[in-house]
Amino acid sequence: MPSSMAQTLKVGLIGAGGIVRGAHLNPGWLADPDVEILAVCDVNEKVAQKLAEDFKIKHIFTDFCELLKLKEIDAVDICTPNKVHTPAVIGALEAGKHVLCEKPLAVTVQEILSMREALRKTDRILMTAQHHRFSEASVAIKAWVDTGAMGEVYHARVNATRRNWLPTSAGFIDPNLSGGGPCMDIGVHALDTALWLMDFPKPVRVSGRAHTNFAKGFDIPGGWGEWDRVLFGVEDFASGYIHFSNGSTMVLEASWLQHQEKEELNATLQGKKASMRWPTGHFHTVTNRTLIDGMVLPHAGRKPAHTEEILAFARAIREKTPSPVPIEQTIHVIAILEAIMKSSQLNQEIVMPDWDADSAK
Ligand SMILES: NC(=O)c1ccc[n+]([C@@H]2O[C@H](COP(=O)([O-])OP(=O)(O)OC[C@H]3O[C@@H](n4cnc5c(N)ncnc54)[C@H](O)[C@@H]3O)[C@@H](O)[C@H]2O)c1
Structure with missing residues (x-):
């Protein structure tokens, strides 16, 4: 799709630490001209504020449930410590967002199965961020x-x-x-x-x-x-x-x-x-x-692997194609x-x- 015809994807970041700053934003989301990073959430408000300042992000939150209430957000990128992935993924799917979540998607099969339950109730995409692929x-x-x-x-x-x-x-x-x-x-x-x-x-x-x-x-x-x-x-x-x-x-x-x-x-x-x-x-x-x-x-x-991963996620959302790294594969890994x-x-x-x-x- 030519970029003028592309739908602007509005993205929320959950977790604003090392991997977001080092690999998911620039290059990363900023490589897609039709993306707007609309909100950032981090339990450490100073970290969220600094990222928002550096990347001109409009909304700042310290509770991801509040970020998920923003109706304009199409997709979230979850980069929190591993144990926060499951509540954040499930909350985002239930709020109707597409989800890219850092590895490991979860740390127990039970958690992955609960994500799968939430996924089955929506038409959204869940992608595990396995950038090496x-x-x-x-x-x-x-x-x-x-x-x-x-x-x-x-x-x-x-x-x-x-x-x-x-x-x-x-x-x-x-x-x-x-x-x-x-x-x-x-x-x-x-x-x-x-x-x-x-x-x-x-x-x-x-x-x-x-x-x-x-x-x-x-x-x-x-x-x-x-x-x-x-x-x-x-x-x-x-x-x-x-x-x-x-x-x-x-x-x-x-x-x-x-x-x-x-x-x-x-x-x-x-x-x-x-x-x-x-x-x-x-x-x-x-x-x-x-x-x-x-x-x-x-x-x-090709662009750096993290960037290609993010572009593949955005493409799958726009073109309504299956998740580039689906949960069915990640279940076996975890x-x-x-x-x-x-x-x-x-x-x-x-x-x-x-x-x-x-x-x-
Ligand atoms: N793919 C890769 O190459 C790669 C590399 C590093 C890390 N990671 C993964 O990315 C995730 C984050 O790693 P990192 O290196 O950025 O860690 P980090 O510690 O630098 O950043 C994590 C951030 O999440 C915030 N946070 C914690 N609980 C939160 C919550 N409930 N809501 C919102 N924010 C919360 C922390 O305050 C911190 O700022 C981990 O799952 C890690 O495994 C992937």
Whole structure:
């Protein structure tokens, strides 16, 4: 649709912290000429005020229920600590708004199912902000994988591990706000991308282990500075082993602190015809007993991944197309992460419920 014909989308921001300022606004929403950021809400009024000043936002709130009463708002962008996502998403859907919500969409399957209940009662769009799917590399790799070049994918190694980049704010380290540590925070990125590349096989059994090895002590200096050791109540490392109904398997590792060279966020998919490494695009294969290495080049010319994600959300609203990152996919992502934690607590393998059968009800 030419921009002169496009409907101006009026947007409300819920949460005005790091990710909004760093990635959702500029570039981000401001890349769409037919968007007006009409309101911002943050429980910290000064933070909301500063953002409103910097980006000329008309309305400021400290309670998202008040923002949701603004009839002119078409869509909200939720960037609060994880535990606020569920009430904000449900409140927004019930108020008739389209919703983009940061990852992890929620931290328990129960929360996701309650969002799904609300979604089924409206024609609005709910999109999980999994921006890695929208990067130049991911789009190119997905296109290549979808040609069938890998053959059947039978295993994936998924890695979201850091040496000393532990996010220090309460929203990440207080379990009452975050609902989990690196598994929920960054494991979710690599896991979502790997499952998307694999076409979302259905998880059937999960075993996992979560530890707090370093975060209560002072041995490893944090790249983002110090954090409150008493408040810290989540894991700093987790690993999981996942079985899917099609016989394929996955190993997932997530950490904020551990002895390793540098930060890693990647996935390696093993297929019967080729393997693929995300996000580098390197693949390995064999033809006529000749070993071949190659590389899928990124699709050049795209905007930054967060911006492409936001533009995809706005496009889906205007064109009335399905959510670019639908809740049906996110249920599987969160179910796996929750099961890793549960398996660790119970010291046993978790048999996954049948979410698809449930969704047919
Ligand atoms: N996709 C990514 O790359 C990425 C990166 C960082 C964070 N995130 C996600 O974005 C979300 C926010 O992270 P952040 O880094 O911006 O955190 P942050 O701590 O910088 O900002 C969160 C803001 O939410 C506000 N807030 C808390 N409770 C609220 C409520 N009830 N109503 C309104 N505002 C409230 C806080 O005052 C704070 O200003 C988290 O879910 C996080 O996982 C995503």
